[in-house]
Amino acid sequence: MKKKIAILGSTGSIGKTLLDIVAKDKKNFEITLLTAHRNYEKLLNQAKKFKVKNLIISNKKTFEKIKKKNIKNIKIYNSFEDLNLIFSQKIDYVMSSIVGLDGLDPTIKIIKFTKKIAIANKESIICGWNLIKKELNKNKTEFIPVDSEHFSLWYGLKNSNNEDIEKIFITASGGPFYKTPLNKFKSIKVRDAINHPNWKMGRKISIDSATMINKVYEVIEAKNIFNIPLNKIDILIHPKSYIHAIIKFKNGLIKIIAHDTTMAIPIFNTLYSKAHSNFKFNKINVNKLNNLNLIKLNYKRYPITKILSSLPKNHSLYFTIIVSINDTLVDLFLKNKISFMEIQKIFLKMANDKKFVKFKKINPYKIQDIINLNKYVHLKTLKKVYKS
Template identity: 50%
Template sequence: MKKKIVILGSTGSIGKNTIDILKKNKKKFDVKILSTNKNINLVVRQAKEFNVKNVIINHHNSFLRAKKKYKNYNISFYNSFEILDKILTNKEIFYTMISIVGIDGLDPCLKMIKLSQNIGIANKESLICGWSIIQKEIKRYNTKFIPIDSEHFSIYSLTKNENIKSVEKIYLTASGGPFLNFTKSQLKKVTLQETLKHPNWIMGPKISVDSATMMNKVFEVIEAKNIFSLNYRQIKIIIHPKSYIHGIAKFNNGITKLLLHDNDMKIPIHNSLFENDLKKNLSSKINFEILNNLNFKNLNQNQFPLTKILNTLPEKGSLYETALITINDFFVKKFLQKKISYLNLIKLIYNHLFNKEFTKLKIQKVRNINDIYNTRNYVLFKLNKKGI
């Protein structure tokens, strides 16, 4: 019997990689639902290839265009994730990939935990802002959770057979992005095109900017703290320009483990789908040239000032993490629209994150999903009111 699969965010980078893996395993999987925000042509091609009957299009105008353009196709289009538990029954789905971008990915994530046996989450915002809620639902419905980001999948792989209390420290590697060796005077002149050109990974515009500013590593540290029940003192960012080592775990017994793989997101995705299937093989030869020149360096926080935020974060999750996500998203959007410079992007994010108006959120707990959405709306209101 084929295993049933759901991919939410199937037209993004993670979603497309997941689709590519499933293409080679069509006899094993039955894709039940796909979703996109606006990319209706691609999601329909994906639906046709896998004979998917149900497609969710989150953007309302794109949903209307799809219904009209593809009205003769044997596909039911929906404009809301509310339909999920009406189409599916509890634990019907073997595996769900959550690769929707943004805080709006949290609600469908929570819905699919109840409906899935296994859930892979590549949505940073959910794991940062809503981890306390996700964790409760995972335990409640006995759903297996697998982190998909290469760094977190690496730490997950290194520690899954260990008592987490035996972990002394974990190291998350960072390439340093396109501006690792740039001076401040050079950074004044960088262009949007240069910012989007990551030296090792092919990513979307938003994550490429976050990689350049190192905000993505700030996010990954928060995720790691949540996922692995660690404190911030147990997590360290280390610069590794080649992006070959993705995670290092040091244990109290003196043993240190590291995990390496090629710069290909198909590897963590594939292993989350085929965790115990030893017949599957994505292996390439070990690159000993890179291993002989790992070139690890300590992170210079003055070079990447946004990482200083990590020194001020509360150990317990709060609504401040939602403010952090929202402020960063707001100004990255301005940068992508070429309304602010690269250095101004960093300055504006940094200054607003230390504004008392938002730091007061550090003492406010996340009680439910509405708290997160209301906080996002509050922060956006304040930012828009400033007229930036």
């Protein structure tokens, strides 16, 4: 029997990689739903190729545009409120890869319709983990993280107890500037910051990698997903991006999880429980293993990571605040409104502001709490930038 799957955000890099995997094994899968925000042409091409009967276009104007085309044999919806019209029973697998906080509500809504959900959306796990976890438990839905670091930790921590863990390390490539002299940072341009040495990524995540805020996010994600205290999580710079996680156990053993710099490997392993004859991966790269070059985090080079020392131990709305501040500042940098160094300087100043620090003690109780706070912080950040 074919496995029924759905992909939220199928036109992005994660969605496209998953579809490339499915394309090699079409006989074993039925794609029941694909979604996109605006890119309807690519979405329609995907639907045609994989014979998908249900699409969601979340942008209202794009939805109206595509409806006028009178496309046959495909049902097109504009809202994730319509999921109950698409699914009459649980499907086998969902990939949630919608970018940003826009992915939180769809992720929570679709959990009850699937047996397993793979989540590639950082912001959802950072800002709304308590809401996601509640739905996972309520609906007995299996969850697997997709980020290479968290997938590696998930894989490495199987059959382990948290009390057995002494320390976990997630690795960072260091981005494009891990060797750049500090006195050159004032002249960093957008084109420099988006030029990641190892991964092909979007502009926003490339900037997050350059500032290292993406690793701050991943520390928070690891804390949330695996219920591991922040003081047991550390970051190591690893320019080759071959090692993705290291787990040090109290019994003296160390697990090192490595794989090539491709998201196809964690994505494949969220979909399949064992190897498949249609897929061959590279042999061990001994040269990389002989030259791991693991380096401790330098706060002078990545000042934004100083926020790690003041993160709240428990889940709170404060995590939405730091995501919103960073999102706004990165957008301004990409528009050449502020400098690269100002992203980090303004971020740290705002993140330590008393009016935001108080949110460390406040939990999100519903999605609207997160959405409202995100809008509020966005406006406050804009005001701060244009006032100064």
